[in-house]
Amino acid sequence: MRRLTIVGVGLIGGSFALSLKAAGLVREVVGVGRSQANLDTALELGILDQATTSLAQGVEGSELVLLSTPVGQMGDLFRQLRDLLPPGAVLTDGGSTKSDVAALARAHLGERLADFVPGHPIAGAEFSGASAARADLYRHKQVVLTPLPESSPVAVARVRQLWQACGALVPEMSPAQHDRIFAAVSHLPHLLSFALVEELARRPDGEVFFQYAASGFRDFTRIASSHPEMWRDISLANREALLQELEAYQAQLLRLRQMLLEHDAAGLEAVFATSRQARNAWLDKKKQALQPLPDAASSNRIAGNEVPDGKS
Ligand SMILES: NC(=O)c1ccc[n+]([C@@H]2O[C@H](COP(=O)([O-])OP(=O)(O)OC[C@H]3O[C@@H](n4cnc5c(N)ncnc54)[C@H](O)[C@@H]3O)[C@@H](O)[C@H]2O)c1
Ligand SMILES: O=C(O)C(=O)C[C@]1(C(=O)O)C=C[C@@H](O)C=C1
Structure with a gap:
């Protein structure tokens, strides 16, 4: 071109x-x-x-x-x-x-x-x-x-x-399907990450919490370093789908809250176990999708898809 x-x-x-x-x-x-x-x-x-x-x-x-x-x-x-x-x-x-x-x-x-x-x-x-x-x-x-x-x-x-x-x-895919999916797997996680960091930052003694925050906090909040204007626009543009996902997440938090109130150890462990298994399965699938095909002559071919070598 x-x-x-x-x-x-x-x-x-x-x-x-x-x-x-x-x-x-x-x-x-x-x-x-x-x-x-x-x-x-x-x-x-x-x-x-x-x-x-x-x-x-x-x-x-x-x-x-x-x-x-x-x-x-x-x-x-x-x-x-x-x-x-x-x-x-x-x-x-x-x-x-x-x-x-x-x-x-x-x-x-x-x-x-x-x-x-x-x-x-x-x-x-x-x-x-x-x-x-x-x-x-x-x-x-x-x-x-x-x-x-x-x-x-x-x-x-x-x-x-x-x-x-x-x-x-x-x-x-269709724009509507796209927005439903990414509200759940991208837009909501950003909202949650921004929310957690901002809530701590607003506390008068917030510095103490940041002083001791380590890798778990860093992993959960990496995306809170993202660009505020970009995320303002995304949040408002996909407001309807994001509100739906926020409601589902709020219901989930209420469920966990109830388990804590009731000292429901089995309930909490079951949620954590299902979550861990689902996340590990997702990671495995991602890894597999990136395996070169057995007969691939170059790393440009990956499972299930042809990726051209850049020459048109
Ligand atoms: N950052 C991500 O992880 C990511 C991933 C996928 C898609 N996106 C999308 O891609 C787009 C760009 O994101 P990015 O991360 O590259 O942002 P960025 O901030 O790195 O780059 C955007 C650039 O656009 C410029 N800009 C803003 N308004 C302009 C205008 N009216 N005319 C010309 N330039 C203008 C800004 O000054 C900035 O330099 C956004 O729509 C975002 O939602 C971002
Ligand atoms: O890796 C990140 O930091 C991202 O936020 C990337 C990410 C995502 O949520 O996965 C963010 C927004 C996009 O539209 C696509 C990708």
């Missing part, structure tokens, strides 16, 4: 650019940002070849545009891109929520809706900005596409091919 544009050059967009550059699939990457300092970092790190704060300049002559800003920015970007997206260009995004993004695209993109393919890389970290970007972030990770009925099959195939070239597996 001659020119790729990344709107929002942070962990997700920067890693996509680095990965496609490493695969030799893109000649020039243009970054559009709102902070010059972050764009300068991206230029220094070789993520970008050109940088601008103007969306109009940034998408000029581009063949593919990735929106990798917080999801709260996307409505405004779609509104502008309806007229700015070059003819023939494909538009995609990496936002963590999909029903809101699909609705915003439908509301603002007009005839260019067919060129839009919503996506979500299930890979990330608590770090943000261009300096957090890594060429291998998507290797052996999943990238969920939630194509719209209006999305052109050619655009979907193109986006799928590029994520596969980054080393990712690319399942598809």
